Amino acid sequence: MRDLRGDVKRTLGLRLWLSGGWLTILALAALCAPLLAPKDPLMQDLFLGRMPPFWMDGAEPGYLLGTDSLGRDVLSRILYGARLALIVALVAGTLTCFVGATLGLIAGYYRGWPDRIISRFVDIWMAFPPVLFAILLIAVMGTGLLSIIIAIVIIDWTRFARVIRAEAMTQGAMDYVASAQVSGQTRFSTMLTEILPNVLPTIVVLLTLEMGIAVIVEAILSFVNLSISTDSPTWGGMISEGRTSVHQAWWVLVFPLITLFLTVLSFSQLGEGLKDRFDPVLR
């Protein structure tokens, strides 16, 4: 028994360390991009187009991960792209979480007409294909960081609302909620002191998941050229550009793709790890 528990703890720790480590590196890269980047991410050099990464024949010294078809340094562009990716992940993720979790909590705990209204909205919302919805929203609001964030919040709040509503319903049926009411607490304060702490682990998991999703949505939007202006490097934009020359210069596509993949994976693993930390039973 003891040993088993120890094993579980250790693997959880590893998960947290790996995902947290990658995200820390990324955050540092984003913050210190001007210091770390070996080249100007926007500087073109048509004589150095499609140079391979450093371990291959014909690599150009100074361009560690090669160059794209316009001769821009892939590594520097990934570093600068981390800025936008992380801003979107943090801001859009948190806002989405706040909006969705609040509505879900109200619907699941109060039930009755608030629930009916919120749930109907969720149903309608989820019938829209999300990517098309996002593209439509950006088309209406115009491109730019703010539009991306607003689009993500508008598309994805339903994910939180649904899950948190179900969770709040389960918790609301527990005896300790009834006893809180018997001891004279109002419904609103019961929601905050009894329900919220017990759905918090779920909120944390969803939040980190949402941060990963926000990064993907941003990449999708850059892929269809609807992210922020084309002269600031984004991972999605790089993937989109790399796609056209994948047979001649795979590295232009593959490196941002790997970065994106690891980042999204790290966010979801971080959530799993944190959930176990937050859960009083597993703590």
Add this chain to the structure above:
Amino acid sequence: MNGYLSIRNLTVRLKGGGTILRDVSLNVAAGQVHGLMGESGAGKSMIGKAVLGTLPRALDITSGQIWLDGVDLQTLPPAERRNRIGALAALIPQDPLTALNPSRRIGPQITRRLVDILGWKRQDAAKRALELLNEVHIPDAPRVMRSYPHELSGGMRQRILIASAFAAEPKLIIADEPTTALDVTVQKQILHLISEMQARHDTALLFVTHDLGVMSKVCDTLSVLYAGKVVEEANMPRFFMRPIHPYSAALLAATPTYTDPTSSLTPVPQTVVDQVEREVMEHDLRTAS
């Protein structure tokens, strides 16, 4: 007879549906233990919930009065009713595993009522919590106060819930099948503890159960509930000697005895359909879709 808790002609209906409690009247005298007996689905828990104001949202009190300490609760505005119930009555719940908030420590949960309703200072409340834990025979009380619910056994948690029910010195306690979720070995200790605490604090107790054996040990008087109706009200000796209602007699005949272990039991001829739960569930399904 006017009891400390007096329920008069209480009818509880499902919103737009069947009747859960029909014209129920019962009295719990101050300092007395009144048993509420009935099989699953008879509506016995709903009476407790109606008194405490925690009926499921699908249910409505359509008529009748609930008098607590000489005041008809139905006539009070919601906030005042909540405070009055909180100060005068408390619940010992059925399932100790879901009755404590898993993400808060034990200490504050015991004394919540003292702090929230009676406005005690936190230090005083903590001192009182220690006393209470000693009263319910929990060893190492200071450590228990700092624990989270999952670190304690079911029996311990039920003791804690008993302590918390008695914390604000309520004059009425509703025990809703307080031993059904527990191990048989722990059940007896918990019953003893409830009786002991009830006698010491001189509280009226409404004891909900389907176990005649348990009831015979704890209660002074009882009501038998069948399909949402009180079919018999009696004091304990009279009930066991001479049950009046055929259903009561059938219940007694279905109880095993120690004196003649070989005798076969007589089953109760018909069972109530689990009407409360079924109807609540159906209502939920209707409104959820």
